[in-house]
Amino acid sequence: MGDLEIYRPEGVRLQKVLAQAGVGSRRKCEDLIEAGKVTVNGEVVDQLGVRINPDECVIKVDGKRVSVDTHLITVVLNKPKGVVSTMSDPEGRPSLQQYVTEYEERLFHVGRLDADTTGVLLLTNDGDLANKLAHPTHGVSKVYVAKVRGRVNKGIGTTLRQGLELDDGPVRAAECRIIDATDDHSLVEVVMHEGRNRIVRRMFDAVGHPVIDLVRTKFGPVGLGTLQAGEQRRLSNTEVGLLQQEAGL
Template structure:
């Protein structure tokens, strides 16, 4: 199998993420640093190392959802000693990584897994999995501004994919939106709102594809049900 697939099966990250490990010279194959993404790995005969330690594909795969609170960082550690989402989880004795982004001040549905192929399916732009958010915005946005969100906003020279935007409530110079986006750029919703002269006050992810946060309490986690994992893995196929 190709080296990126092998590394993903070793739970080092999604296929796209592990490609950076290869490019950065952090992977050795049979004692030699490997920089070639076309390298084929025979798990039975090749010895692969990451940071000097031999790695093997893991059989046990974990899929869970966390209701991320505000002021928790989606990272294993932080130079400023801020709390991280991993402090809310038990030690599973496998490397868990977050699927997609939720910034420090955002909250809601966060998926974590030890399955790199699963993560790649969720985050890769070509699959266009819908992600639903509740957004509280400072500023009484008008219909023209809202239509710009629906049509797409240019961020760093590239237009975002069209979004689904519903107004849920308007009150005292604030507007509550329900937004569905189909990609996951860094701080995407906050930047989109900023481009139309609004300011995001609260941002909560409610749903990814058919998997909903539901009534899971803030700061709590649960394992995904097998049908939820299959639903996410087969989402695009189901709609083709």
């Protein structure tokens, strides 16, 4: 351990910062530090008693960033069908506001899902994180499971990965796999790195398999887990740290 400028004698002990961030108990955090698994601004800290100002530091455990700002929150919602991805709707349609009333903070959604698409939708008051996650240059992965009309053939994965030309430009899936196929319908999992309007539905329209139902199962490292439609939960600081890392923060 070197002499980093961010060490502050009046600061907070590193193990306390980690424990408050949800990494584990104080004792577990001390063990992680002594094992050399914690870095502060890129330097390994392997001694107990180090004090820091969390606002000045990027802290990682096993290479994964840990979020320590308690004023910023991020929520994952399993968006139900028929709910529009806005915080209010002038037409009176069900909106996202009803799912975040327990939070005093003013949250806003990261990207959108169309009204008929269900699944993972992130809401946050962290503007930097939201902008990075939504920006296509960072290529944060989004996983969808589509129920489509008809039996898809094995070549559909190659077609979607190689790319299609839509009316607003080319698009391609990062990954694609067939989960199940019958004569009536098929289930296909698709991984996308962009989020243009109704992009997954338009891709399947273009290959002759219109979408019947569509659910987003993951946004970056955040999945649905056991959340039922309409349920939400606040992400742990460790999960937020993973999102920050994937967004390039």
